[in-house]
Amino acid sequence: MLLIGNGHLITRSAANPFISDGAVVIEGKTIKAVGTTKQLKEDYPQAEFIDAQGGIIMPGxxxxxxxxxxxxxxxxxxxxxxxxxxxxxxxxxxxxxxxxxxxxxxxxxxxxxxxxxxxxxxxxxxxxxxxxxxxxxxxxxxxxxxxxxxxxxxxxxxxxxxxxxxxxxxxxxxxxxxxxxxxxxxxxxxxxxxxxxxxxxxxxxxxxxxxxxxxxxxxxxxxxxxxxxxxxxxxxxxxxxxxxxxxxxxxxxxxxxxxxxxxxxxxxxxxxxxxxxxxxxxxxxxxxxxxxxxxxxxxxxxxxxxxxxxxxxxxxxxxxxxxxxxxxxxxxxxxxxxxxxxxxxxxxxxxxxxxNRYFDTKLGVLEPDAAGDVIVLDYNAPTPITKDNYNMHILFGMNGGNVRDTIIAGTVRMKDYQVQGVDVAEVYADAQVQAQRLWHKIND
Known part of the structure; x- marks a missing residue:
C-alpha cells in the first residue's frame, strides 16, 4: 500500500477536484482513498509514504x-x-x-x-x-x-x-x-x-x-x-x-x-x-x-x-x-x-x-477504484494554487521535467527522478547501436 501526500492534490474528480494538502492511497493496482494528508496518515499508518514535499500530485x-x-x-x-x-x-x-x-x-x-x-x-x-x-x-x-x-x-x-x-x-x-x-x-x-x-x-x-x-x-x-x-x-x-x-x-x-x-x-x-x-x-x-x-x-x-x-x-x-x-x-x-x-x-x-473506450480501469482521475496512475511534480509556486487556477500553474509553470515520481498501476516506476528496476544506461546504449544501424541503412 502506498500513500502519496503532503502536496497540492489535483484529483480531476467532479466531487472533490482539489485538496490543498491532499493525499491519495493506492492499494494493489487501484486507488483506495483520497483525502487530506493528516487524515489518510491516521487511517493508513502502515502505508509506505511518498512525500510530495509541497509539490503537485495528480493523475498520470x-x-x-x-x-x-x-x-x-x-x-x-x-x-x-x-x-x-x-x-x-x-x-x-x-x-x-x-x-x-x-x-x-x-x-x-x-x-x-x-x-x-x-x-x-x-x-x-x-x-x-x-x-x-x-x-x-x-x-x-x-x-x-x-x-x-x-x-x-x-x-x-x-x-x-x-x-x-x-x-x-x-x-x-x-x-x-x-x-x-x-x-x-x-x-x-x-x-x-x-x-x-x-x-x-x-x-x-x-x-x-x-x-x-x-x-x-x-x-x-x-x-x-x-x-x-x-x-x-x-x-x-x-x-x-x-x-x-x-x-x-x-x-x-x-x-x-x-x-x-x-x-x-x-x-x-x-x-x-x-x-x-x-x-x-x-x-x-x-x-x-x-x-x-x-x-x-x-x-x-x-x-x-x-x-x-x-x-x-x-x-x-x-x-x-x-x-x-x-x-x-x-x-x-x-x-x-x-x-x-x-x-x-x-x-x-x-x-x-x-x-477508456479501450481500457477498463478508470483513467485520468484520482478517486476510489480508479487506476493507481499517479505522478508527483516538483513545483514551487510563486503564487497561490487554488481550485480555480491549477491548470494555469501547469500551463505556465510546469513541464515533463518537473515530474519527480511516476506510479503506474500501483507500482513505482520513477522515484526522486530515478527510474526503478531499469538499467537506464543499457537502454540508451542499445538505442545508440540500433539507431546507428538504421541511419547506415537509410544513407548507404
Whole structure:
C-alpha cells in the first residue's frame, strides 16, 4: 500500500477536484482513498509514504496519438532530403525510415519512448506503428518494451498500399494477430486497435479488406486530412471528401480514433460527431510539418466531438502539446480567449475518456477504484494554487521535467527522478547501436 501526500492534490474528480494538502492511497493496482494528508496518515499508518514535499500530485497523463518509430529520427540527416511540402516529408523521411526498421530497432525505440514517457509523467500511450522493414512481430516488440517499463499502452500497425499488396496484407495480419493476443491479457495494461495510414495511401479494395478483417469491438486508428494531398486524392478518386469516403467504407465510429482532421469542412465535422468518432489534434507536429491548424475549438464547442491531444512522435512530453495547443489556437483564431478551457478539456478530461473506450480501469482521475496512475511534480509556486487556477500553474509553470515520481498501476516506476528496476544506461546504449544501424541503412 502506498500513500502519496503532503502536496497540492489535483484529483480531476467532479466531487472533490482539489485538496490543498491532499493525499491519495493506492492499494494493489487501484486507488483506495483520497483525502487530506493528516487524515489518510491516521487511517493508513502502515502505508509506505511518498512525500510530495509541497509539490503537485495528480493523475498520470494520457497521450492519445504517438509514433514510437520516430524515436531514431532525432538528429538524422538524410542525403538529398530537402522537403518542399508534407508529401515530401512523408516520402523523403518517414517512409524511408520505416522501410528500414526491423524488430530489434523497433524494440529499442520502444524502450526509449516508454522510458521517456515515465520521465514525463505519461502513464498511458496510444501508439501508431510503422516498420515495413519487418512487419511480423513488430507489435510484439513494442509490447515487450511496454511490459518492461510498465507503461499502459494501446498499439496498432499502419496499413498502407505504398509498398504493394503483399506488405499491405502483412500489415493487416499483424493488426489482427496482435488484437487477438492483446484480448487474451487480463491485466488491462495493453490493448489494441487496427491501424490505417491515411485515405490517400489506401485503395477502396484495401479499405474493404481491412473492414472485412476487423475483429469485433475494435476500431481504427487513422490519419485524416493531415495534408492537402489527402484531400485532393479523395476528391479526385471518389469525388467526395476524406471523411465521407471513410464513412462509406465503414471506418468511422465510437471505437475509431482519427488523427489531425486539419483540412475538413462542416459537413465532415458533422459526420464525425454523428458517428461519435474520436479526434486527436497534435499541435507541435502540425506546426513542424507546416500542414495547418485544425478547427479543434470549433469541433469541440460547436459539434461536441470527442477531441483529444497527442504528440504525434514530436515529443513524449505532452505538457509541451498543452502549451503549444493553447498558443496555436489563439494565434490561428486571432482570439486571446481561445483555448483557455478547451485545451485542458482535451488533455485532462477527454484523453482519459477516449482511452477508456479501450481500457477498463478508470483513467485520468484520482478517486476510489480508479487506476493507481499517479505522478508527483516538483513545483514551487510563486503564487497561490487554488481550485480555480491549477491548470494555469501547469500551463505556465510546469513541464515533463518537473515530474519527480511516476506510479503506474500501483507500482513505482520513477522515484526522486530515478527510474526503478531499469538499467537506464543499457537502454540508451542499445538505442545508440540500433539507431546507428538504421541511419547506415537509410544513407548507404
Amino acid at each position: 497523463f494520457v497521450n492519445m496519438h504517438n509514433h514510437i518509430y520516430s524515436t531514431f529520427a532525432r538528429g538524422l540527416a538524410i542525403k538529398g532530403y530537402h522537403p518542399k511540402d508534407f508529401s515530401d516529408i512523408l516520402e523523403g523521411q518517414w517512409f524511408r525510415l520505416d522501410n528500414e526498421l526491423d524488430n530489434d530497432m523497433t524494440k529499442a525505440s520502444g524502450r526509449v519512448a516508454y522510458l521517456d514517457s515515465i520521465k514525463n509523467g505519461v502513464t498511458t500511450m496510444f501508439d501508431h506503428q510503422a516498420s515495413y522493414g519487418e512487419v511480423d512481430g513488430s507489435l510484439d516488440a513494442l509490447s515487450e518494451a511496454a511490459d518492461e517499463m510498465g507503461v499502459r499502452t494501446c498499439l496498432c500497425y499502419e496499413v498502407s498500399d505504398r509498398n504493394g499488396a503483399d506488405q499491405m496484407k502483412a500489415a493487416v495480419a499483424e493488426n489482427v494477430r496482435f488484437i487477438k493476443a492483446a484480448a487474451k491479457r487480463k491485466d488491462d495494461m495493453q490493448h489494441a486497435m487496427f491501424g490505417l495510414h491515411a485515405s490517400f495511401t489506401l485503395s477502396d479494395d484495401t479499405l474493404a479488406y481491412c473492414k472485412a478483417n476487423l475483429p469485433a469491438g475494435i476500431g481504427f486508428h487513422v490519419h485524416i486530412a493531415e495534408g492537402m494531398a489527402d484531400v485532393y486524392d479523395s476528391l479526385k478518386r471518389t469525388g467526395q471528401p476524406v471523411v465521407n469516403r471513410l464513412f462509406e467504407a465503414g471506418i468511422l465510429g465510437k471505437q475509431t480514433l482519427a488523427g489531425h482532421c486539419i483540412h475538413i469542412g462542416p459537413a465532415e465535422m458533422q459526420i464525425l460527431a454523428d458517428t461519435d468518432t474520436m479526434v486527436v489534434t497534435n499541435p507541435e507536429s502540425n506546426m513542424g510539418n507546416a500542414v495547418g491548424t485544425p478547427a479543434a475549438i470549433k469541433m469541440l464547442n460547436d459539434y461536441h466531438i470527442m477531441m483529444g491531444l497527442g504528440t504525434d512522435g514530436f515529443t513524449n512530453d505532452i505538457t509541451e502539446s498543452y502549451k503549444f495547443a493553447n498558443l496555436i489556437h489563439k494565434d490561428h483564431l486571432a482570439d486571446p480567449n481561445a483555448g483557455w478551457t478547451e485545451v485542458p478539456e482535451m488533455l485532462f478530461n477527454n484523453n482519459p475518456k477516449m482511452a
